[in-house]
Amino acid sequence: MELTQRQKIIFKTIVDEFTRCAEPVGSKTLMQLLDFPVSSATIRNEMVTLEKAGLLEKTHTSSGRVPSQKGYRYYVEHLMETNLDVQVKDALQEVFAQRHYSLDEVVDKSCEILSHMTNLTSIVLGPDSRSQKLAHVQLIPISERSAVGIIVTDQGHTENKVFDFGTEVSAQDIKTCMELMNDQLIGTPISEVVEKMKEIEPLMAAKVVRHEVLFEAFVTAFMRFATEKVKVSGRSNMLYQPEFSDLNKLKELMKVLESSSLFHQWTDQEDNVAIQIDNRNELIQIGDCSVLTTKFHYTNDEEGQLMVVGPNRMQYSKVIALMDYMSSVIEDVFTNKGGQKKNE
Template identity: 40%
Template sequence: MLSNRQEIILRLIIEEYIKTASPVGSKRIQEVMSVDISSATIRNESAFLEEQGFLEKAHTSSGRVPSTKGYRYYVDNLMKKNDIEDVKLQIEEIFQKRGVTIDQVLDQTSKILSELTKLATVVSTSEDIEETRLKRVELVMLSKQSAVVLFILSNGSIENKTINLEAISLEELKISIDLFNDRLTDSKIQEIEFKAKAILPILKEQVKKYEFVLHTFVSALLHTGNTSQLKTSGMKYLLENPEFNDPNKIKSIIEFIEGASPFVWFQTHLKNHSKPAVAIGFETGIGNDDIAVVGTNFPTQNGGKGTLALVGPKRIQYDKVSDLLEWIGHKIEEKFNQGEE
């Protein structure tokens, strides 16, 4: 457990480093401290914090920089609420616009967040298919040799399957589609495989290639999975950070952002929590200790989940970012509770 003085010194070093990206020396700490402490005392306390793993010695100067452990202690114990009312007013205006959708809100909010924080903003959403239903099946001819079968789902997505008409006649394909529409419309996707077996005797009587039809249609529907989307803003800001001058580091961050799966971390970690989650350094799950991610979950249409996250160097302004994301998460939830899409 750190003493009150050690916590003050650690907090000041982290906040100075966040602002400047430069190692922080004892002289600078003495200048910004509200109490009168000698430079020697600050050096001794800083040395102790370094020994305990909260700080690291910079190679190029006598100053120190926060470690991942130091950032984590700051986030969990020292972070204060940041006054960001002006930013909230800008975002509040977006939410209040008549007819604005959640997607539009997130797009505009992401740009504001990236511009304010100089970080990349990532919005990752996935719709849960548990309640998704089959609305109808349609046929679109491509040529005399091929056609596309469209499966329209209740969540607005459309799955398609191209059919070679040498494998099945057009007439049999139409019969199969009519049967699916008559017997399986409004069925949950998760029930399709079971219900399809019930219509097998009827299908078998009318369609010679019934096994081909059943396998093709059911597979197309079962492989819909979760419909995921990933949108980013402010990627250019990452390149402005000295931590990411190494091309290999920026490449690993881009790969991290482009893959939706890393953001499952937030969906799992935040499952029963309303507060934003923070992943620092190697906690993100990639081999890059210079990165940090702050994210919050929000509900999406049809029972799905979304994550709004900010990605950047470890010297993120955690207080400002966490406060903003928590507030935005509540605003999105309020909008859904009002019955808006």
């Protein structure tokens, strides 16, 4: 069904008002919100038409209407206007321009900002590093018991980690260990580094006095580096959403948000409805929940995802505008001034 211009305006106003206040919207409220004269009876007739089209639903507790799942999809695809305040844009740029961030830090910071600014739950997925190969390892002693380790992949990803060895390790041991790993491990896929380290452990034991301490530290670091980077922030925001007042429903959602594997199962269910909003954004409807996702690139070949999870009643235009802009800012973090990706 093709909506008239008046029906589109009335429907958009209902969605905007309901996502703002979580109260069903009636004809009297709409008369005050619309910027053109129209009678209450006319509005009611248009609402009935929109309900028959499957875009609105009537609640049991009020004469007002609320958007349906189909209605939200129609709004996102045809009526949504995204715009981000200049002050918000400047603030986001300032946050990431303050200093050089590692991949993990960008993931963490992005997640915190998203949950804070949307009052919803945010999830950021970094790239899976397992397909990359080790290009370089550097160890820089900062005390007798600790060192900074720098791991670089063939695709330009750099991870910094402070190793607290818990005991004194000589500078010579650190130097020998670093030389050995660069000699034996360069070109090894990240997913295979731990197994390769086990193979060269006897060689390390023969050359490094405190080899067991250094070996354990690097095995742990590479295992963490090889896993998908997932950060979740703002779980408690769900407590303030009326749609999740059912404690059992909230508990189930919290379980999903605690586990990346459960989350993937949840978003990949057959009866979910997913629509591509543009070449970067997607909306997934899962029962009473919606998941908005936005892609961003670390390199030309690898991408991560920003996600916001909340009730179907969320302020889509605000959330998508924020995610879209933030993804661009994140990409800028991994871009040199000349416009080339860091791994190029």
